Amino acid sequence: MSRAAVLCGLGGALPGTVVSNDELAAQLDTTDRWIRTRTGIGSRHVVEPGEATSDLAVDAGRRALESARRAAGAPAAADAAVDVVVVATSTPDRLCPATAPSVAHRLGLGHVPAFDVAAVCTGFVYALATAASMIVAGLAERALVIGADTFSTILDPADRTTRAIFGDGAGAVVLRAGEHDEPGALLGFDLGSDGGGADLITMRAGGSRQRSSGEEPAEGDQYFAMEGRQVFTAAVLKMSESSQRLLDRLGWDRHRLDRVVAHQANVRILHAVAEQLGLEEKQIVVNLDRVGNTVAASIPLAMADAVAAGSLAPGHRVLLTGFGGGLTWGSTALVWPDLEPVTDDPA
Numbered sequence: 001m002s003r004a005a006v007l008c009g010l011g012g013a014l015p016g017t018v019v020s021n022d023e024l025a026a027q028l029d030t031t032d033r034w035i036r037t038r039t040g041i042g043s044r045h046v047v048e049p050g051e052a053t054s055d056l057a058v059d060a061g062r063r064a065l066e067s068a069r070r071a072a073g074a075p076a077a078a079d080a081a082v083d084v085v086v087v088a089t090s091t092p093d094r095l096c097p098a099t100a101p102s103v104a105h106r107l108g109l110g111h112v113p114a115f116d117v118a119a120v121c122t123g124f125v126y127a128l129a130t131a132a133s134m135i136v137a138g139l140a141e142r143a144l145v146i147g148a149d150t151f152s153t154i155l156d157p158a159d160r161t162t163r164a165i166f167g168d169g170a171g172a173v174v175l176r177a178g179e180h181d182e183p184g185a186l187l188g189f190d191l192g193s194d195g196g197g198a199d200l201i202t203m204r205a206g207g208s209r210q211r212s213s214g215e216e217p218a219e220g221d222q223y224f225a226m227e228g229r230q231v232f233t234a235a236v237l238k239m240s241e242s243s244q245r246l247l248d249r250l251g252w253d254r255h256r257l258d259r260v261v262a263h264q265a266n267v268r269i270l271h272a273v274a275e276q277l278g279l280e281e282k283q284i285v286v287n288l289d290r291v292g293n294t295v296a297a298s299i300p301l302a303m304a305d306a307v308a309a310g311s312l313a314p315g316h317r318v319l320l321t322g323f324g325g326g327l328t329w330g331s332t333a334l335v336w337p338d339l340e341p342v343t344d345d346p347a
Contacts, residue, residue, distance in 0.1 A: 004185040005132035005143070007334060008071050009174030010341040011063025012304040013056045014045040014167075014291065015150075021164070028160040035164045040267025044167025044292030046152040052093045056170035057103045057148035059345075060297075061085070064144065064172035065107070066346035071339040082174065083140035085114040086131045088123030088147040088296040090325070091154060092116060095206070103146065120201060121263045121324030123147055123296035124171070128320075128332060129189045135177050146172040147296035154203060156223035165266070166224075167292030171300025183314065184337030190246040191330040197234065200227045201325030235269050238329040239321045240276035246331045247277075247319065254278045258316035259336075261306065263323055264288035264298040273321070285311065295324070304341035314338040 020043045021032035035041055047056070065082075085107075087100035100114035119126040124147035131143035148170035155162045178185060203224045204210060205217035239262055247257065260283055262270055267286060274284045287305040294301055299320055306312035314336055321331040 002180045003136050003138070004178055004180040005135040005175040006178035006182060007173050007184040007186065007337060008176045008339060009064040009068025010172070010300065010304055010307070010339060011060050011065070011067050012169070012171045012297075012301045012341065012343045013059035013063065014169045015047045015051060015056065017046050017048055018043050019046055024160070024164060028158070028163065030160040030164060039165055040286070040289055041164060041292045042289045045169060047150050047168050051150070053089050053091050053148050053150045053170075054093045054099050054102050054106070056150065056168065057087055057089070057099065057146045057172070058106045060148065060170035060172040060300075061103060061107050061144055061146050063342035063346060064174050067340055067342045068174040068176075071337070082109060082112060082142040082144045084112055084131060084134055085109060085144045086117055086127045086146070087114070088117045088119065088127035088145070089149055090118055090120045090123065090295060091150045109144070119324055119326060119328045121265065121293070121295050121298065122322040122326070122328040122330050123324065124299045125189070125320060125322045125330035125332060126191065126328065128173070128186065129191060129330065131175055132186050132189075135175060141177045143175045144172060145175060146170060147298070147300055149295035149297055151224065151295055154224045156220060159223070161228065162224060162226065165293050167294050169291055169294035169297040169301055171297045171304060173300055183335045184339075185334060187250055187333045188246055189330065189332045190242045190249070192238070192242060192328070194327045197327035200230050200234065200327065232266065232269060234327060235265060235323040236272040236276060238327070239263070239273050239323045239331070242329050242331040243273070243277060243319055243321045246333055250333060252317060252333070256317055257283065257319055259283055259285055259306065259312055260319045260321065261285045261299055261302050262321045264291070264302055265293050265323070304343055307341050308343070312336055
């Protein structure tokens with residue numbers, strides 16, 4: 001059979017501070033009911049001062065490596081080496097250099113190639129496609145793919161909408177070289193972008209465009225901004241279209257699909273995608289109620305929660321799909337393997 005990238009490890013990490021809707025309501029003009037009815041979110045995790053994206057990425061990466069070791073039945077002292085590290089993030093520790101080399105160094109992975117992928121909420125799917133392509137091409141045998149973001153660090157403290165939606169977190173997977181017909185093999189990808197929608201999901205200040213202008217940023221431009229209604233429509237349309245193209249290519253109809261793990265943006269978006277694909281809402285994995293929109297971390301964190309809850313099991317046919325700034329979108333699919341995610345500190 002053809003060489004494939006196979007998912008063999010899964011881990012997640014959340015910062016310790018939890019912010020409930022009621023706590024937000026004490027600071028902003030909002031209520032728990034307003035947030036829940038519009039987003040489905042009840043709480044989110046945020047980093048402490050001085051805590052950065054790489055800290056969460058390292059924790060999630062270490063846990064994914066431990067998950068892969070357990071799945072392989074290897075002894076605790078087994079080598080956890082990988083050949084490449086890809087970190088999907090839009091909130092890197094610094095604009096320069098990339099965050100991934102620091103993560104690889106802190107995980108003790110040696111001088112492996114390590115780089116960031118910036119595709120906002122589609123970042124994890126793009127990073128999966130990148131690492132999987134390297135494995136299929138024979139450039140790597142094992143890859144560590146991490147989605148990590150700390151959007152609380154770029155939100156306007158006075159914006160009740162974005163502060164209600166976004167949380168911080170990291171999720172990671174280990175991919176290994178394997179066969180196309182084994183559980184966990186990534187069966188294909190559908191990726192796309194539309195730069196004409198760049199202003200719908202953006203942070204206008206801080207990049208070369210604003211810096212080269214010689215002008216100070218306009219009020220609020222140093223914070224993340226999003227055109228909610230247009231993003232809602234585009235997210236439903238692009239995730240649905242991307243998912244359907246991939247399903248058609250694989251020969252999977254909706255009756256052969258067990259679970260969809262979509263980017264956790266908004267529960268109404270998730271339900272609308274289910275409707276567009278002719279699926280029942282129970283087939284859509286949801287964990288944003290307790291973690292919010294964790295951007296590039298949302299898909300792996302949702303996968304880990306679904307396995308822990310028993311709603312994602314070995315043999316399930318699973319579709320992953322995301323939509324984010326750029327605009328970007330993407331999907332992949334796999335038959336779920338038998339593995340144990342690690343979401344706490346490995347013993």
